[in-house]
Amino acid sequence: MENMHGSLIIKINVAMTALFVVASVVAAAAFSQPWKSIAVVVSLACFTIGITVFLWGYWTAVQRSRTDEISVAAMYFLVDGAAPSKVAAILNSTLAVQVVVAVATAIARSSTDGKAGSTLAFGILVPMMGLGFNGLWASIHGSFSPRQLADGAQVPHPDTQSGQD
Numbered sequence: 721m722e723n724m725h726g727s728l729i730i731k732i733n734v735a736m737t738a739l740f741v742v743a744s745v746v747a748a749a750a751f752s753q754p755w756k757s758i759a760v761v762v763s764l765a766c767f768t769i770g771i772t773v774f775l776w777g778y779w780t781a782v783q784r785s786r787t788d789e790i791s792v793a794a795m796y797f798l799v800d801g802a803a804p805s806k807v808a809a810i811l812n813s814t815l816a817v818q819v820v821v822a823v824a825t826a827i828a829r830s831s832t833d834g835k836a837g838s839t840l841a842f843g844i845l846v847p848m849m850g851l852g853f854n855g856l857w858a859s860i861h862g863s864f865s866p867r868q869l870a871d872g873a874q875v876p877h878p879d880t881q882s883g884q885d
Contacts, residue, residue, distance in 0.1 A: 729857045730857070744821050744840060757839070760839050763842040766848075777795070777859040790858075798857075815847060815851065
């Protein structure tokens with residue numbers, strides 16, 4: 721993973737996903753305090769990180785979209801050659817793990833203290849983190865086609881001397 725572009729983004733996503741999996745599985749198995757509370761805190765932390773990196777990635781993609789043709793699917797699911805296959809496999813796998821673990825643990829413990837609803841349902845928020853990290857990686861390191869003008873010419877890259885944003 722060291723020689724991949726954006727390896728820090730990938731490592732943080734994998735580490736946070738592992739933390740979420742451990743907290744959720746232990747909380748689902750034990751389903752007692754403090755594990756239920758720990759799972760909620762981890763889920764909310766992952767969601768908060770996910771929203772932050774999602775917005776960061778979106779902002780970066782908007783800036784880049786002036787010269788590159790960026791699709792939503794390519795950015796958030798790393799399709800159409802936006803990322804090398806190894807990077808796409810790792811990031812999309814962590815997203816899939818987040819979805820599966822969130823749904824499975826929420827279903828496994830669908831009630832808390834005899835009341836409908838479970839503290840493990842907070843895990844459903846976690847895949848926002850996977851989408852956010854995918855988008856951040858793609859917006860910084862992704863490969864996209866150049867934007868085309870109506871006459872078929874490429875949009876020129878902004879000249880730093882022009883003073884335009």
